[in-house]
Amino acid sequence: MCGITGWAAYDTDLTQHADVLAAMTDTLSRRGPDETGTWLRPQVALGHRRLSVIDLAGGVQPMEADGVTLVYSGEVYNFTELRAELGPQNFRTRSDTEVVLRGYLRWGAAVAERLNGMFAFALWDSREQKLVLVRDRLGVKPLYYQRTPDGLLFGSEPKSILANPLASRVIDRSCLQELFGQTKAPGWSLWKDMHEVPPGTVLTLTSSGLRSHRYWSLVTAAHPDDRHTTIETVRDLLTDTVARQLVADVPQCVLLSGGLDSSALTGLAAQAIPDLRTFSVDFTGEFIPDELRSTSDAGFVREVADFVGSKHTNVILDPTALSDPSLRRAVVSAWDIPLGLGDINASLYLLFKAIRQESTVALSGESADEVFGGYPWFRTKATHTFPWLTFSHSINTDRTAVLREDLDLDLDSYVADQYAAAVSEVEFLDTESASERQMRVICHLHLTRLVRALLDRKDRMSMATGLEVRVPFCDHRLVEYVYNAPWAFKHFDGREKSLLRAAVRHVLPQSVADRVKSPYPSVQSAQYVTALQAQAADVLSEKDNPVFSLIDRSWLHAAVGSTSVSGPVRQGLERVLDLYHWVDLYRPTFAL
Structure with a gap:
C-alpha cells in the first residue's frame, strides 16, 4: 500500500520543478512511511511513497520497463496467476507492482480488467507520450486529478495536488452542497475543479486532451442458482477471497468488532493462518444503550476470539484522548474534508494507530452491509431518496443548522437531483416485479454511493497511520454475484444478511451468527460533550476567524451555553470544530 502523485504537462519542462514534485510527494509520507521515489522527465513528473508489504526489497517505485513508468498504490x-500467464522469466522482482507494469505492456489499459484487488495507479507511456490513470472497480483506493492549462495534476489524496502552486483552492456553493448533502456524488472532491477518478475507470491524457473509459460497472443479470447453491457459492467465494488477501510479507491481523461481518472474516482467516492476531476498540466507562446500539460489543468479541483461538488485543480509549484538538486536526488532515463525524473517526484513527505498532496489514468487514443488505433501512422500502438519509438518528438531523442563513444550499433539490441521477444508472430484468425492482435500486445505491464514502473513510484513517486495511467483501466477484441474487435469498430467514449468516455459520459461535447488526461504537461520556463545548467557546472568541464565513455564530453561541446537549447539537458541534480546523489547515477561498 502506498501513495502516488504526479504532474503531466505538454508545454512545460517539468525537470525544472523537482522541488514541487518533492513537495507533492511528501504530503503522502504517512501513506508510505518506508520509502520515497520520484521520476522526472520534461513532460511528466511522478512521485511515490511506499508502504512495503510484498517483496520488500524488490518492489521499489517508480518502476520502469520498455518505455513505460509506473507508480502504483494497492x-x-x-498477481501470482497473472505472473505465470505473463511468463515468470520476464520478471525482475516478486512484486505485484511489476505484474501490473508488465500486464500493461502486454494488454495495455485493459490490464485493469484482469486485476483482482484494490488499486490506483498511474502510467507514463513514453512510446505514445500519454498518461494513464486507473482506479479499481469498487473504489477502495482513492485517486484524484485536476486539469491544468497544459496537462493534469493527480494524487492519492487532494493534499498532494494542493501542494502544487497551479492547484485551485476554491470552494463554491456546489462544493458545499455535496459536503452537507452526503450523497457521494461521482467525481466530487470538495474542491472546485478537482475531481475523483470514478471507480472502475481509466483516464487517458494526451496532448489532444483527456479521455475517460469505464471498464467496470454493476451489470444486471439473471441469477442462475437456487438458494442452497447460492449459499455454497458465497461460502466458496469468501473463503477464496480471505485466503488471497492474507498474502503478505509483513505481520497481519483482523479487525474484530464482534459483529457478523468481522467475525466471519476472523473465522475464515483463522482457518487459513495460525496464530491469528485480532484487534477491537472499546471505551472507558459503562456501556449505555442508545438509538443505534442495543448491545455492547465486548462480550461477543471475547466469544469469537476464544472460539477461533486468536491472540486478541482490545484497544481502550478514554474521552480525554478522543476530545484532544490535536487528534481532531490529525483526522481532518487525514481525510482532507470536514465531515463532522467526530469521535467515530477519531476512535478509528486511534485504533489503527495502535494496531500499526504490531501489524502492517489488517482485514476489515467493511462493505458487508452494502453487499448483503444489512442496514435497517433495507426493510423500509419506499423512500424516493437515498435510504440512509431517511433513517432517524442524530447524524441525519439538519446538517445545515450550523450554517449561516444566507448560505442557502437548497439541499432538498440537490439531493433529489443526485438521487434521480443515481437511479437512472440501474438496469432491470424484464421479469422483475415492482418490489424486486425497488430492492435492486436500493442495493445499487448502496454499492455505487454509500459504500464509496465508507471505503474512503477507512482508507484515510488507516493510511494516515501507515496501516494497510484490506476489504474482502469488496471482491468484485462476490459483489457481482450477490448483487444479482434475488432479494428473497438475501433475507430468507427474516433477518438481515441471511445469505452471509448461512454461508459463514460454520466458523462462528452461535451467539454471533445470530447477532443483530450493531453499528460502529461511539463514546457516550458527558465529559466528551463538555470538551466539545469548551473548544467551541474558544472558536467563538475568535471573532474574525474565516470559519464564520460558513458558521452561524448565534447557533454556536446557543450550543456552547446549552446545559443539556442533545444528539443533534453534539453532532453540530462536531461539524463546527471540523470546519474550524479544516479552514485553518487548508486556507480555502470561498466563492459563495
Missing part, C-alpha cells in the same frame, strides 16, 4: 490478489 494490492493485486491474483
Whole structure:
C-alpha cells in the first residue's frame, strides 16, 4: 500500500520543478512511511511513497520497463496467476507492482480488467507520450486529478495536488452542497475543479486532451442458482477471497468488532493462518444503550476470539484522548474534508494507530452491509431518496443548522437531483416485479454511493497511520454475484444478511451468527460533550476567524451555553470544530 502523485504537462519542462514534485510527494509520507521515489522527465513528473508489504526489497517505485513508468498504490490478489500467464522469466522482482507494469505492456489499459484487488495507479507511456490513470472497480483506493492549462495534476489524496502552486483552492456553493448533502456524488472532491477518478475507470491524457473509459460497472443479470447453491457459492467465494488477501510479507491481523461481518472474516482467516492476531476498540466507562446500539460489543468479541483461538488485543480509549484538538486536526488532515463525524473517526484513527505498532496489514468487514443488505433501512422500502438519509438518528438531523442563513444550499433539490441521477444508472430484468425492482435500486445505491464514502473513510484513517486495511467483501466477484441474487435469498430467514449468516455459520459461535447488526461504537461520556463545548467557546472568541464565513455564530453561541446537549447539537458541534480546523489547515477561498 502506498501513495502516488504526479504532474503531466505538454508545454512545460517539468525537470525544472523537482522541488514541487518533492513537495507533492511528501504530503503522502504517512501513506508510505518506508520509502520515497520520484521520476522526472520534461513532460511528466511522478512521485511515490511506499508502504512495503510484498517483496520488500524488490518492489521499489517508480518502476520502469520498455518505455513505460509506473507508480502504483494497492494490492493485486491474483498477481501470482497473472505472473505465470505473463511468463515468470520476464520478471525482475516478486512484486505485484511489476505484474501490473508488465500486464500493461502486454494488454495495455485493459490490464485493469484482469486485476483482482484494490488499486490506483498511474502510467507514463513514453512510446505514445500519454498518461494513464486507473482506479479499481469498487473504489477502495482513492485517486484524484485536476486539469491544468497544459496537462493534469493527480494524487492519492487532494493534499498532494494542493501542494502544487497551479492547484485551485476554491470552494463554491456546489462544493458545499455535496459536503452537507452526503450523497457521494461521482467525481466530487470538495474542491472546485478537482475531481475523483470514478471507480472502475481509466483516464487517458494526451496532448489532444483527456479521455475517460469505464471498464467496470454493476451489470444486471439473471441469477442462475437456487438458494442452497447460492449459499455454497458465497461460502466458496469468501473463503477464496480471505485466503488471497492474507498474502503478505509483513505481520497481519483482523479487525474484530464482534459483529457478523468481522467475525466471519476472523473465522475464515483463522482457518487459513495460525496464530491469528485480532484487534477491537472499546471505551472507558459503562456501556449505555442508545438509538443505534442495543448491545455492547465486548462480550461477543471475547466469544469469537476464544472460539477461533486468536491472540486478541482490545484497544481502550478514554474521552480525554478522543476530545484532544490535536487528534481532531490529525483526522481532518487525514481525510482532507470536514465531515463532522467526530469521535467515530477519531476512535478509528486511534485504533489503527495502535494496531500499526504490531501489524502492517489488517482485514476489515467493511462493505458487508452494502453487499448483503444489512442496514435497517433495507426493510423500509419506499423512500424516493437515498435510504440512509431517511433513517432517524442524530447524524441525519439538519446538517445545515450550523450554517449561516444566507448560505442557502437548497439541499432538498440537490439531493433529489443526485438521487434521480443515481437511479437512472440501474438496469432491470424484464421479469422483475415492482418490489424486486425497488430492492435492486436500493442495493445499487448502496454499492455505487454509500459504500464509496465508507471505503474512503477507512482508507484515510488507516493510511494516515501507515496501516494497510484490506476489504474482502469488496471482491468484485462476490459483489457481482450477490448483487444479482434475488432479494428473497438475501433475507430468507427474516433477518438481515441471511445469505452471509448461512454461508459463514460454520466458523462462528452461535451467539454471533445470530447477532443483530450493531453499528460502529461511539463514546457516550458527558465529559466528551463538555470538551466539545469548551473548544467551541474558544472558536467563538475568535471573532474574525474565516470559519464564520460558513458558521452561524448565534447557533454556536446557543450550543456552547446549552446545559443539556442533545444528539443533534453534539453532532453540530462536531461539524463546527471540523470546519474550524479544516479552514485553518487548508486556507480555502470561498466563492459563495
